[in-house]
Amino acid sequence: MYDSLFQHIQKFTTLEPSDIDILESCLNLSQIKKKEHVLKEGQVCNTMYFIVKGCMRQYIINLRGAEQTLQFGIENWWITDYLSYHNHVPSHFYIQAVENTDVIAIEKPVLESILIQMPQLERYFRIVSQKSFGAAQMRIKFLFTMSAEERYHHFNNLNPEFVQRVPQYMLASYLDFSAEFMSKIRAGKV
Amino acid sequence: MYDSLFQHIQKFTTLEPSDIDILESCLNLSQIKKKEHVLKEGQVCNTMYFIVKGCMRQYIINLRGAEQTLQFGIENWWITDYLSYHNHVPSHFYIQAVENTDVIAIEKPVLESILIQMPQLERYFRIVSQKSFGAAQMRIKFLFTMSAEERYHHFNNLNPEFVQRVPQYMLASYLDFSAEFMSKIRAGKV
């Protein structure tokens, strides 16, 4: 059941069979129901989630009370609030399942002890988070340089299958425009 | 001269005296003149830069030919294009000195070999990049939820001294509005 994680780790570092045994004894799978939260604003985030199957999102509620999605995560992604996790401060974010989702949830103390036993995992998390940061920079680039319509088409071209998986209003907020405007773009009325 | 880096590393992991010796033999300081580039769009980014003193920025040139700053880096920050660095693909970004800046530049092969000799540095880079990613998420949150004027005041309150260090037009593009609009915000005409 943890194979997808082991395979992902082994893209970036090596695991001995004994490491796999240790990991199997520490990890546990959990199932998050669609719309269920694993983190809410104001809570301290103490867990990292690896998505085995399904889709999660990180979002905020803005001043007008509307949800805005900052990040989606699908199979083989980690999702958490790193600032809250590291600094032990209340989170600004909600993390919620978009579909019924299977995750490997690792509590901070467990992960800390795993990292001490298996320093080569530091390498795995280092590379994964550097790539995530790189992706966040590209995301900001697209937000800066493209119009709403361009952002939609660009995202749609890169992730046609993903667009089918999430409600339009969530994707609209991820791309930083209103659900109504998304509707007009799709209808070609803009 | 490398003390600021050693101190920064020791916030997150431990360095033995022998490690410091090795690092001293591998690192080298370089001075980047104001407006000089260390990376241009289209080049593969093969180096990470630790800022000892000064200020750098990462920017793009948009379709209208205007520069837009995606990221500033000051003392004790790393700056690079992680996607280009990891995937060995041409960068979308420029990285340039905003002031005369002293950096520790580490080439990828050098860093790779250092990381193999000193696995505890993986931990350092893991934590630094996770925090950077967390900061990027907060940045996206602010871009999403605040008006131009709010972004300016918010940034100004958090970093009053930094605002003095960079030209207004650069800061305006970082906050994602035009230089003219910045001028109107500052004059209270908006």
Added chain:
DNA sequence: CGAAAATTTGACATGACTCAACTGGAGTGG
């Protein structure tokens, strides 16, 4: 089947942009 949620549509409003002209310093070279 019915209620609730998501999407569509149209009318109207507005925050922020673009463009162009003007002002004020900061360098630079004769």
Added chain:
DNA sequence: CCACTCCAGTTGAGTCATGTCAAATTTTCG
């Protein structure tokens, strides 16, 4: 050290991309 240029910043007028609101329609799901 003056004159000139150049770059950063300011201001105002006009425009537009996208938002908001409200109502109608469609889809989802208990």
